Amino acid sequence: MSVLAEIETIVGPKAILTDPSDMQGYLVEWRDKYIGKARAVILPKSTEEVAEVVKICARTNTKIVPQGGNTSLVGGSVPFEDGEEIIISTKRMNKVRSVDVKGGTLVVDAGCILADLQTKADEFGFMFPLRIGSEGSCQIGGNISTNAGGVQVLHYGNTREQVLGLEVVLPDGQIWNGLTNLRKNNTGYDLKQLFIGGEGTLGIVTGAVVKMYPRPKYQQLAMIAVPDPAAAVSLLGLARKMSGDQVTAMEIIPRIAIDLVVKHVEGYSDPMPARYDWQVLIELSSSASDNLADVMQNILEEGFETEIVLDAIVPASDAQQQKLWGLREEISGAQKPEGGSIKHDISVPVADIPEFIKRADAALQSIIPNFRPVTFGHIGDGNLHYNPLQPKDMDKQEYLGKWEEVNRVVHDIVHDMNGSISAEHGIGRLKKNEMALYKSSVEIDMMRKIKQALDPQNIMNPGKLLPDLKD
Template sequence: MTLLKQLAGIVGPTNVLTDAADLAPYLVEERGLYRGAAQAVVRPGSTEQVAEVVKACAAAGISMVPQGGNTGLCGGGVPSEDGGSVVISTERLNRIRRIDPIDFTLTAEAGCVLVNLQQAAAEVGCLFPLSLGAEGSCRIGGNISTNAGGTNVLRYGNTRDLVLGLEVVLPDGRVWNGLKRLRKDNTGYALQHLFIGAEGTLGIVTAAVLKLFPQPTEIQTALIALTDLDAALVLLARARRASGDAVTGCELIPRIGLELGARHVPGVRDPFEAAHPWYLLLELSSSRPGGLRHALEEMLAEALGEGLAVDAVLADSVEQRRALWRIREAIPEAQKKEGGSIKHDVAVATSLVPEMIRRCTRAVEAAMPGVRVVPFGHLGDGNTHFNLTQPESADKQVFLAQWDRMNRIVHDIVTEMEGSISAEHGIGRLKVAELAHYKPALDLDLMRRLKSAMDPRGLMNPGKILS
């Protein structure tokens, strides 16, 4: 019996895709950087089916590429171009198995779309705080496998901090059941953490126990105009103290980011009469109503009086809050309309973000006159999307050909500042060489030993993370 017939017997013929048109959406990376090939896409409908599929592929010596919503930005869910792999999609693993507002936990299968988990939590008066731009299509298994970040990391942590337990199909087809709802379990190695951020190279996450929190009853949002970057750090610290550490979001927006959004994205407009070099999108939230608005207004009045801020807009409705967030969320979309974009997902200690932005900006502008630097993102947790938009007169492909050179400039500075070259998007295929270049030799040795021990034949998502 051929492998494809065997797989069809496990998941049903309609869930083994081989037609070119059916395969196409599973083979292309979100930004079009990679276009792979595969023998088939298999869509199991249960953990047991995933295990049987993995056993069959392993017995045949066929490599496997786990895939969730395929919204990643580093090619981690895309197969190689040789066409020898089988893509294992988790899209049919979409059940919420349990939701418990007493334990504040939600147990969900890996194929659940993130926004559906957010809504399910809200229906029982709870919050699942993971939030990112692709939440309407990304799947929780992929979020776990990439240790996704997003806009709420400052308050709630990365995905790793939101996971209590996992269920994982190992590279040999065995199922590790670690679906515990325990907040405390000190019985040796915390095995679930091996798979969070491993990008499917050590196994396929099939379900997870996730942490929930009380649903906020008060949310206050402000867009603050600044004259310089350093003022943003002072305002963040003051907001945390004034609100009882209720700062949920703290996003840095440069003037160019606002301008590009207003130029290209419907619904984005500049709420200020004058232009300002930097803006800080600040959001406070609490499950206890009352008090945050006063704290925010008092803090802003003091900042305006001292010249730390030069203007501010406070949202008075849900619509106004969404409009302010739209300014921030529109930046990546607007950059696409301006031509080529070389992206860096970097992090340094929060206190060093202004220095990092200034140093990297000077360096790339010296190396490429006319380049438009668009640094934005999660100031509160030190993560900056240091993106470069092509010069206005440049050819897109000529500009993108400078990707490696710009990487070296930015990543050298970030590494010198004891930062990370991949804050929240993972390594995938895109940054394999960069990881090998910057990661300490001992770290790489330990990672390779883990990979070899758990996947000795290298069949699980080969070519990702490690070379």
């Protein structure tokens, strides 16, 4: 019996797609950077089915690409072009298994859409703090496998901080039931951490226990114009101090990003009363105190006095608040119509953000005069999306041809400043060899040994995350 016929006996004929048109959406990466081929897309409906399918793959040496919502941006979730791999999608495993209100936890299937999980927490008066632009289609299994970040990391931490337990199908088909809801457990290696951020290279996450938090009753947002990124960093310190650490998000937005959203996305106008080079979005949240508007006002007054604030708008309604968040979320898409953009998802220590921006802008200006820096993102975490946009009069392909050169300049500066070349989106296929330039051989060697120990046949998302071996 062929491998696919055998798999069909486990999942049934409807849960195995082989027609190219049925598979299309599973083969293309979100930014169209990678378009792969696959033998089939398998859609199991339970952990047991995943395990049986993986056992067949292990026995027949069939390579697997685990896939969640396919929203990741580094090519880890799509197969290679040779068409030899199968995709195992967790799409049909989309249930919330149970809710523990006293303990503040949820047990979820890996294929649960992030927005559905948030809604479920909300129904019980809680919140799940992972908030990202792709939340309507990404899945918690994908969030865990990429250790996703988002706008509230500043206060609640990355996905890693939200996970108490995991259920994983290992590359030999065994099921590891690590679905504990313990907050403290010092009994040896914390194995779940290997799979969080593991990008599907060590096993398929099939279930998880995640934390819920009391839903803040009060929130106050402001968009604040600042003279420069250094003032933004000072403002973060001030806001944290004056609010009693109630800052749940802080994003930096440059003038060009507002202009691009207004120009390319319907329904947006410039929210600021005048044109400022830099602005930040600051969100305060609290379950206890309803005076956040006063707290924000005090922060602004102190900011004006110390000249780190130039101007501010404080939304008066939920709708206005959502519009400001909407503007922030639209920045990624609004760059597309302007031509080539060379993306970086970097982090440096928060206090060094201003120096990073200065150094990177100056270095790129010397090799691509008139490039347009679109530098935005999670300044509160030291994480910037540093996306130099092509000069207006340059050919797009000529500009994109400089991708490697630009990456090298930017990543060298990041490395020199003890930063990370991938703060949020992971490594996947896009950055696996880039990572090898900046991680020590000791670290890469440890990663290879872990991979070898858990997946000696190299069937679980091969060719992703780990750098290619040199001849």
